[in-house]
Amino acid sequence: MARWEPGAQARLQSAALELIARQGFERTTAAEIAQAVGLNRRTFFRHFPDKRDVLFSGQSELEAALVAGVEQAPEGESPMGLVGLALARAADLFVNVPRERARANQAIIDAEPALRERQRQKYADLARRLGEALRDRGVSDLAAMLAAESAAIVFTVAFVQWLADGESRSLSLIIAETLAELRALYVPR
Amino acid sequence: MARWEPGAQARLQSAALELIARQGFERTTAAEIAQAVGLNRRTFFRHFPDKRDVLFSGQSELEAALVAGVEQAPEGESPMGLVGLALARAADLFVNVPRERARANQAIIDAEPALRERQRQKYADLARRLGEALRDRGVSDLAAMLAAESAAIVFTVAFVQWLADGESRSLSLIIAETLAELRALYVPR
Structure with a gap:
């Protein structure tokens, strides 16, 4: 390799x-x-x-990107607007990650229950940190929690799609389209 | 007891x-x-x-309620409308559950990592099943997955709140209010 x-x-x-x-x-x-x-x-x-951590590198960079996306957003941005900017920053970290390598990494995680649990825990930690960043921007506790958990769903669903066979869109684009689909559940297009 | x-x-x-x-x-x-x-x-x-299952009774009733909520909804209901009806049915199962008993049960789960993991798995199974029911009503794959995962968030957040010290609202009301808060992230009130 x-x-x-x-x-x-x-x-x-x-x-x-x-x-x-x-x-x-x-x-x-x-x-x-x-x-x-x-x-x-x-x-x-x-x-x-x-030993498990060798499969979960980049967690701190991901967290930093999410938080920076929220902190550096323009004033008056809505909670889901902040989430969109946080996810856009996070997705940007994957621009230079070879998809094949990420696929191999995920295949190992998927094959091992303890690793799948570790990944869920990592996502939960990221959602909690994102929720804190949203609260720091004045979003209410409940709205921050719901928005951060929604971000975790979008990231999880989009990441699986990014790794799917034959998928060629960037993670950034898949995330943007998944967010749009989520929004369309509430605001029909 | x-x-x-x-x-x-x-x-x-x-x-x-x-x-x-x-x-x-x-x-x-x-x-x-x-x-x-x-x-x-x-x-x-x-x-x-x-042995763990003694703490997770009612899983099949919960699943049946969610599915019935979707299946028996009026025609033309939106995906999040279907989710709302599914969650309303599920919440109804808790009308006669003594809150103190549910609190004791959850305290045991929270204290044990393997039980917390089991609970996450149970919620994931419910979300998957709800997603299937939504697809059966003609909701697209991606929208069904996002709507079902959103339902899981709402249920999880609302259930924790239902068990919080001093909380007196019913689970039905807390779920309705949490869903409204989620909707307000997209459609400001």
């Missing part, structure tokens, strides 16, 4: 994808992943506190 | 709530719960395939 990014973290992730796809998640150890790229177990755990 | 319902199933549930609240979920066995009401382990497992 190509090393499209410099740095130990990216190399560890590539090696992990390759090894886990071949051997399964349980049977692949952190030490083995590290060895595959000439590093040791300790270095692995400096980059990823838990 | 009072036996407010006849029948082995309800008695097993009452005993389970009492024992688990006292001893914790892990340390309470199915045999012990059965013994507390003069039954045996085999009878327990006839009613609940898994």
